Amino acid sequence: SGWENQVKASAKIRSRNGHSVLVTGAAGFVGAHASLALKRRGDGVVGLDNFNSYYDISLKKSRKSQLLDRAGVFVVDGDINDAVLLRKLFGIVHFTHVLHLAAQAGVRYAMVNPNSYIKSNVDGFVNLLEVAKSTNPQPAIVWASSSSVYGLNTKVPFSEKDRTDQPASLYAATKKAGEEIAHTYNHIYGLSITGLRFFTVYGPWGRPDMAYFFFTKDILKRRPISIFEGAQHTTVARDFTYIDDIVKGCLSALDTAKKSTGSGGKKKGEAQFRIINLGNTSPVSVNKLVSILEKLLKVKAKKKVVLMPRNGDVPFTHANISLARKELGYRPTTDLETGLKKFVKWYLDYYGTKKKSAF
Template structure:
């Protein structure tokens, strides 16, 4: 298997919310939005209670046990930065799709980077291991461990004075939540809390940039989706856990003065992508001569997505890291030193494309006649369309996507053929 580095190159404020004192309880009138939010939070707590308790830190150590002089030396070397103005970043989910690209981009520009990944089996671990090899060749050490392992996190923060955390570790996928809901609670909620706990206790406290999702817009029908739109109508458990993550981040920002920035990703695609994504398994099935199932909405319309190329997402991630202000924390008296930065941004392409057009492009690039089967969209948590309003990210992060779907898919297909069939499919190009 050829695992050469074909990853693309990448370059690279909302005002803090004021605290408002509570009104007299007898004067409160619950709005519908408050009721919906209460129901939503109750559901999250319900799922949390049903989920099995998170494993104890000691039970989360992997077969590659961490700690010791040699391990600390590898961590310190990977976290070394080229200048005093460079960042030192802990990237969780570093051997994931976005995590690999972000880690490489940070390392290329001279930042110190330490990765953390548990290499779970949600999709082929061999792909994650291949990404890990690419990262290792670039000088990025990926620690094998779980974000629920509090002892490991505290050890990392003791060894390295991280300036930032890029939190990308999560249980992904809308449909898988119907099969294994507890994995979403364990990773997306419990794991995030464990990371925030370690971050608030660290000295210095890092600024946190974390991955949310466009799925938080749920059943919202107003387009394009703006950060100001309501996000209390999740259409899937995955979306609910991502929304819960945003609320938890806000609480830690308010109580512990952690600087937090949430990034709502819109259908990210590209080389080294996730096999559970449509563009990826469509490519696989087309090459095998299998039928492609294309869903249509209940009204007979086409399902559309705001497909965003990985290079553009990485630019947004680096922009968020570079503009993140320091956490303010507490004084020795236990009082706030000042409100910490809190932000939410959409990172999309602003150009929704019907999935039928995605299939047309793949048919052209692969030079294979596609066998299509059109079916009604199942009730599995998917939504009919996504469409990002990115004006806030443009203004505050300098974010500007530049890759259209056909150009991005061409790069993906080239990588796919090179990675999975380096000799067999060279004739396509």
Template sequence: MNPRAWTFLSRRSPYSNAAWEKAVLQSSQRQEGGQMTVLVTGAAGFVGSHVSLALKKRGDGVVGLDNFNDYYPVELKRARASNLEQAGIFIVEGDLNDQNLLMKLFKLVHFTHILHLAAQAGVRYAVKNPLAYVHSNVGGFVTLLEQCKNSQPQPAIVYASSSSVYGLNSKVPFSEDDRTDHPASLYAATKKADEVLAHTYNHIYGLSITALRFFTVYGPWGRPDMAYFSFTRNIVEGKPITIFQGPHGEELARDFTFIDDIVKGCVASLDTALPSTGSGGKKHKKAQFRIYNLGNTQPVKVGDFVSILEKHLKKKAIRNIIPMPSTGDVMFTHANVTRAKHDLGYNPSTDLSTGLHIFVKWYKSYYKEGAGHEDMLKGYKPY
């Protein structure tokens, strides 16, 4: 079947249809060099679209799942999906909480691995819409874990946690063994809940699970709700940007991490994941359980990050500096990646200036500066 026909197909919900099944099976086929068959949830998202393409490129079978929600403009998700379709990846349009859909999918394809990236992301939006986080990050995750636990054989799971689980941790850099029991946002609380739920399913059912704590990821085809993206838009349009500062005028800092490094970390995690050890809902022996930081290890103050953006955009920002609203931000993040380096060969190699240069180039070509991006953040007001 020609993947060009998939756009239409994936938007039609009835998954009991023969053409839909054919598309799923075709997309799941491994090519030469491929070792695994992966279900990527959140495949129309920023990170999911990049990793799906990387897996497909080396021959793995890849099937996507995404509900194409309108947290940020759906047009961008459709454009990413179209890139994936061209590469031969079918994205099933549906919700993680749809048990019947998951059952049908897992019956059709024997997934060796799940790369679970679908979630309600964004720290500040949780103040506005907390239940969206509970729905996708808690309910959706448990629905997926239930399906995986019941599968025979069970797949190995690699999924996205978040640097936000470190919450109010003040010990730097953040190490995987540091405390994560004082979250600063509801988003972080749901990501922490995921780590605890993951441990439970690993313990009772023998699911092999790896949690990846990503640190503020940026890059081409990125997320319009994130600062690097919305700041770029405002600078291009000559509109002010809002920069948060701490209660005593301190600058916030983030360990901004380029998408290509995150993709390498995800792929290496899949490659090193051991098989699950259970069957029929029962554990036979202890299964692998891992947690890794995937950051850049070089935090940058938000003001300095804006200066780098200005340099690449060749335009000054109008900076509006305000006290940080009480919507869940933390003062700084900083990853210790020793464990990921040792176990995964993870070695972040893109510095912020190089990465932002690549992002700005993409942004300008995608939105053709001055035209077509007026609606990009339409309706988006996170705080």
């Protein structure tokens, strides 16, 4: 059928590495950038996304039409919970790798729709692992965990050996559950699996539910913005990591992934299991974030200081990236001001020409 042919064409490999990658969450922020980077270097890429309405669907559709369609990446409109669809895809293409980025993201939305986190981050992930483990040969899996697993841990910088038994949000709990589940699939079925703990990813085509994004919108609209402070008015800070650095880390994780050792569900020796931080190792306070945005937008923000509610946000994140350096040769190169400059340029361009209402 036409659909199958589009999948096959998109999976066509031009590089010598022979990679053919299924990217889940391909219409998402990280997924679109990663799919594009993979395609540009010649990997075969097929995307999968359910285009859900957690945030502006038109932004997801624009990432697809403006970034992916143009590059020749086909995105299947479907859900990771659809086992029939996944089996069909694995039947059409022999995927050597899966870059699994589909998830219910964001911490606050769990107070509105808790089940969406279980459905995508736990059930959907298991469903994908089930299909991967019974594919022969099995693909290597790289997926997005999150810095949120460090939860209420206060020892900084966060390193992979630190405790992750105090999640502060349901989002964090499902990401942590994903790590435990992935470990068992590695242990029992010989799947090669790498979990990447992303730290606050930002950049062009980013997510409208994240602070840097809605601050930009509100500052431009001359609306007041809420600056949260932790208990006892401690600073809230994030280890903001630029999208291109995260994408490089993802590609390197795919390139250094060992082959799965099981086949068709039968265990054959040890396979690789890794959990690695991908951050920037330089946390920036929310106040500093706002002052950079004020400078770039040439508009003074109307700041309203609020004590941080217990909505799942943690006060501070800071990555130790020595493992990423060693395992992946990962070296983030973009500082927050440089990265935000690129974000703001994209924002003004995208909303300025497409949706005048953003101003």
